[in-house]
Amino acid sequence: MKRFELFLLPLLALMLMSCKEGKDKMEYFHESGSRFHTLYNITYEAPQLLTEQIDSTMTAFNASLNPFDSTTLISRINRNEAVVMDEMLRTVVAKSLEVSRATSGRYDITGAPYFDVWGFGVKKGVTRQATEAELDSIATFVGWQKLTLQGDTLIKADPRMTLNPSSLSKGYVVDLVAATLERYGVTNYLVEIGGEIVARGVNPDGHCWKVGINKPTEDNTSTISELAYSVELCNGEGMASSGDYRNFKVVEGKKVAHTIDVLSGRPAHQDILSATVVAPTCMEADAWATALMAVGLERGKQLLEQQPQLKVCLIYSDHTTGALKTYDSGLELHEIK
Template identity: 30%
Template sequence: MFIKYVKWLALLALAIFLSGCSESNQQIQVKFQGRTMGVDYHITYIDDAQNSENVAKARKVVIDQLLETVNAQMSTYRQDSELSKFNQSRSGEPFVVSPDTALVVSESIRLANITDGKLDVTVGPLVNLWGFGPDMRPEKLPSPQELADAQAKVGIEYLSVNGNALIKTNPELYVDLSTTAKGFGVDKIADYLDGENVANYLVEIGGEVRAKGQPNPVRDWVIAIEKPVSNERAIQQLISPRNNGLATSGDYRQYFEEDGQRFSHIIDPDTGMPINHKLVSVTVIHPSCMTADGLSTSVMLMGPEAGLAFAKAHNIAVFMIIKTDNGFEEVYTDAFKPFLVTQS
């Protein structure tokens, strides 16, 4: 058996034209990058050329601090994070956390409710059992009894938020915010740039994106949805998210194989098993990257037919890539059409 873990970007940011600095043009494109939540982040924005380097250095310090705070709040890989301490607690008493953690948990619960429980952030015991959490890969596939034991610890109905306090009614409850926290991190940085009066930016963390404005007066920010193949990096479709967040969920770069069978990292809370259907990639555009992050995973869990019906019923901008016998089929909702970019 072997396991394949690849740190991947579902979205490839295309090259953006750099605004020159001259007497007639005092705007310049600023880029910097770093690492957070186990993935790389990239930030590009347009700024006045004068003193832009010093301003960018100061902003990067603040951004790294903001992302470090999100990790300290919501990481399951840190034993001393707020979320890990809540997971370690066996008390049913309210557990006070930061407003940010309470916000992300509240939105996760809301998304669980509208998706009939498909997005379930209490699925952590199953994720860990299958080897896609901090505990990493087990030596053998879970037994039916191990699956049943893990599922007994899962259930969004056991989790609630009261103000800035999390409450669990199942002492074994384990919350994993990996489906919403990264998108929240994107929103956090975008909101900071808004506060800095940056009118044009592109923020990306591990493939989740939020965009605002334009890189220059003649074009929008353009993003590429990646072709869902594990052996190459290629473009499936160009899109322009405009002033929105964007997230992609896929099962083609994080999985393991045993005896020729492939096991996705996306675990269905209803069955306790990795998903097994023809939908291989889902991209969602929404004003909130946190919400787009959760919705992309939700639709991925539902599968092609149910996922498309859900997206249409809720008027969600969704782009789906479905594996067929002849390659890949693209399906998208009417709400997604305005964001498509014709390749030339």
């Protein structure tokens, strides 16, 4: 009996070690799909799939910040219902106000009515140019200074005000998914949702993640995808791009781009064709990519001097020759030929 016990103990220990090794075995998983009317791709190294956790994070974000869903927290605030903000909404509004202040209001999520009147917001199917009278009437209830954060409460100076945080919330959900992965011990991952990215660690080949920057080729069908540069990410930074070369429409024979100058209520028509920003968070990168498109190249350069945490690649059109040129700051760009 004692001999059997002596044999059984090392065998049991070997079995427990084998189970532990199998449980902790790391491998790369790839998940893709469609959420928030856009595609996502997520690659991460873990001992098991984290699909349920990722989906739960996206669902919670949607319930808070999707302005196109009438049941969400942001939609209820837009309807002036007495609701308390959750941490997600409070975080996004606070960051938007910070960027609004830095850009003197050219970036402003209270410009939602302008997005609607030009057909880029909740309301679609716009078939005519907005009139001066319409823009003037909207101006009376637009302006980031008319928002006040008091703890968990958001106070609007005018009940007609509506918010559309889409210009930074897509970057924020990328941050949230990345944080979810890290809570489960993941240190090597790339999260990409609708072109916004957070990457940490290394890819399956053991190298930093290499991501591309599109050449701004005019194409509102999103079928043309030619890369101009690639950059490497591995420190958990966020990267986001904005450009009018895809998101535009032709109304009454004129091109109308989706970047709106909230101070005038009209499409910005700036010289920057695309803005790519790398920042400590994807939410910040997302907001600043939109802001730089709105302010233009020269003002953008001035603002970047006050934002040392940002690394950028701005592709713009030379005003004399029409040739594409690039302004970069802090990014190591690898040209793709």
